[in-house]
Amino acid sequence: MQASPVRAERLKSISLLRGLLLRAGTETLVARDCPQQLMGAFVFARNAVVLCANNLKDDPERVWETLAHESAHVMQHCRREPIFESDRLGLDFLVAHRRSPDLFKAVGQYHPSQHRSEIEARIVQGLPAEEVMNLFRRACADRLL
Template sequence: MGRLAWLVLFVGVSAAAPLQGRAESWDRIGRFAGLLRQAGTQTLVAKDCPSALLGAFHAGRNALLLCANNLANDPAQIWTVLAHESAHVMQHCRQGPLLPDDQLTAAIAQVRRWAPGALQELSLYHHSQHRDEVEARLVQGLPADEVEHLFSRFCAERLIRR
């Protein structure tokens, strides 16, 4: 039951119809990407990703990838993917899940309320990745301020060390 090296976001409801989390501007996206880099996470943009891939996180390399060739030039969509992948960075910082076990059912219900089909593409992932993906879909739907706050909270040790 090994995990895939890259945690990925495929084209689906979660990217095509962003949940609630939206960045107000390209500047906001740039500042958050800077915060990720400050914590030691490489932020990469590729123009040659497979057609269904929007973004990915590689824990071993501590690298977050955005697939420019599959993303519209739309800050809301890019923010959604950045927030989703940043959740995987937070899981990496924490070395485990973001939510306690007793909150997972409520998280699933919240994601379903925001975007009823957002969990359908979980079948594309190995079952060992389902929890990580539920948490990432929850984070991508949060307001930008909350995503940044969570990142600072879960990855604070990395920010302080740098």
Template sequence: MRRCRSSFALLLLLITSLGTIAGARAATWERIGGYVRLMRRAGVESLVAKDCPEGLLGAFHEGRQVLLMCGNNLPDDPAYVWVVLAHESAHVMQFCNGGPLMPAALLTQEMDRARRTTPDAFHELKLYHVSQHHVEVEARLVQALPPDEVEALFHRHCGDRLER
């Protein structure tokens, strides 16, 4: 457990040090298309909207099982788009899992530690109700992972939904 907690703490520090977009690994349009097809096999449609409110990059609608990407607010850069796709797919994984992907106590402990190191580490969480902080932090952790790890997590949490 200690090793897992240390890796988690390092990931939190990576995100807080580099920022949510800058910490992303490069992706290609082909990789993005493959991941979208994987989610479609799990019953999640992906749509691109051209009329999202300013600042909104994406969203996941649980009831409709739709992952929305806001084309009017995203640059034409696959690395940037991948970050948003990975973030929103974390919410899909949370849905498949029936709740958060990691224990609340561990996440809270590591968030507190990161805040002591970098006080404004999670400043954008102020945009969300406190009840959403856990799922939003998890999504930020997922978006910072390399694409292979994001896809492995998707298989782990949503694999039973994949059409065979």
């Protein structure tokens, strides 16, 4: 069975972003026993992104969104500061929230000190693939080998 052009393009984006993460020194690991609601995580102490295969169900769109989301946390780590300027964050949040209001409901479950980083990650996961990769290249430029 041949992959659809959209699926093939998404798989290519996943591969390219994983390559960028690796060039920046961040491993991408796959776990098969994550808690039910967890799609992925950035493990700061290990400098690794974990993708939860048991919850992503081999769905390239879900894998992409999770990888893009976790790459935002890697970008925040590279920069040691937020990804977006405060004035842009508000506008990006409004646009992203209108596009997918449910995506932001879970932010309230995090400690208030984590709200900004989680909002940024949700904005990033909704961006086009090329924009995510360009943002990553800028944020982690000094770590790219």
